[in-house]
Amino acid sequence: xxxxxxxxxxxxxxxxxxxxxxxxxxxxxxxxxxxxxxxxxxxxxxxxxxxxxxxxxxxxxxxxxxxxxxxxxxxxxxxxxxxxxxxxxxxxxxxxxxxxxxxxxxxxxxxxxxxxxxxxxxxxxxxxxxxxxxxxxxxxxxxxxxxxxxxxxxxxxxxxxxxxxxxxxxxxxxxxxxxxxxxxxxxxxxxxxxxxxxxxxxxxxxxxxxxxxxxxxxxxxxxxxxxxxxxxxxxxxxxxxxxxxxxxxxxxxxxxxxxxxxxxxxxxxxxxxxxxxxxxxxxxxxxxxxxxxxxxxxxxxxxxxxxxxxx
Numbered sequence: 001x002x003x004x005x006x007x008x009x010x011x012x013x014x015x016x017x018x019x020x021x022x023x024x025x026x027x028x029x030x031x032x033x034x035x036x037x038x039x040x041x042x043x044x045x046x047x048x049x050x051x052x053x054x055x056x057x058x059x060x061x062x063x064x065x066x067x068x069x070x071x072x073x074x075x076x077x078x079x080x081x082x083x084x085x086x087x088x089x090x091x092x093x094x095x096x097x098x099x100x101x102x103x104x105x106x107x108x109x110x111x112x113x114x115x116x117x118x119x120x121x122x123x124x125x126x127x128x129x130x131x132x133x134x135x136x137x138x139x140x141x142x143x144x145x146x147x148x149x150x151x152x153x154x155x156x157x158x159x160x161x162x163x164x165x166x167x168x169x170x171x172x173x174x175x176x177x178x179x180x181x182x183x184x185x186x187x188x189x190x191x192x193x194x195x196x197x198x199x200x201x202x203x204x205x206x207x208x209x210x211x212x213x214x215x216x217x218x219x220x221x222x223x224x225x226x227x228x229x230x231x232x233x234x235x236x237x238x239x240x241x242x243x244x245x246x247x248x249x250x251x252x253x254x255x256x257x258x259x260x261x262x263x264x265x266x267x268x269x270x271x272x273x274x275x276x277x278x279x280x281x282x283x284x285x286x287x288x289x290x291x292x293x294x295x296x297x298x299x300x301x302x303x304x305x306x307x308x309x310x311x
Contacts, residue, residue, distance in 0.1 A: 033051070036055065036067065049071045062092055102118050112142050116139045119136040133153070133155040133166075146177055164197065167193070175207055187207060196227045221234050229261050230261060269291040272291065
């Protein structure tokens with residue numbers, strides 16, 4: 001009886017203790033989360049990872065899940081990023097970012113069936129959102145299903161008319177399928193959206209080349225060089241086509257210019273090949289040596305190319 005009277009007058013302290021515990025947990029969560037964010041800003045990824053993990057032990061949080069997944073990727077832990085995002089989709093099954101991020105990491109890991117399943121869930125949440133269709137196309141393309149790839153990309157651009165990445169991919173796939181007319185239509189649309197898109201210019205060059213329009217292809221590749229003088233592939237394609245047109249000196253000058261800006265093994269390798277074709281064996285050997293210095297792992301390929309060309 002006495003104990004009952006004490007409780008009535010003293011009150012029950014458990015709610016207050018529970019509130020105090022919750023306030024402490026929330027404070028601990030905030031400290032860990034924002035310490036992790038600050039750590040990412042200064043590149044301390046291991047510490048950031050630890051902070052985000054500890055924060056999520058306290059309670060789930062969508063932003064912290066995403067940051068832990070991104071940190072895992074920076075630490076070259078794609079499997080961990082995948083597991084974090086799977087857990088996030090379980091906690092937040094209608095979170096579109098969780099689903100699209102999971103689809104992307106599935107692409108990195110080569111889990112294309114899971115990627116397709118994830119994109120279908122995302123489309124089920126919002127059929128008007130273009131990104132899941134684009135991700136679906138990436139999965140179909142990786143498995144060699146070109147028709148499904150084109151269908152998914154068409155769905156993507158129908159929902160986002162300025163979706164440059166989708167036009168670029170569809171143009172590339174159509175070119176792979178030798179549908180050069182349709183591919184050209186996509187690249188023209190893309191260049192209207194982004195006239196200085198170097199990938200679009202390279203694709204335009206490849207399409208012109210496939211249509212046996214060598215001069216137009218060279219012009220497109222040179223445009224890509226103007227947009228980005230560090231684009232090695234644009235120089236290589238330009239020089240290759242110039243050599244096919246027997247414009248040897250111009251081809252070698254193009255490679256000279258590229259090497260002066262950004263010397264890469266492929267540039268030396270092609271220049272060495274062209275020099276050898278023009279009878280400059282000494283210059284060719286020097287270029288092949290330089291290519292080997294920059295890419296010693298390609299020794300067999302480079303030596304084999306030099307031997308075949310010499311013969």
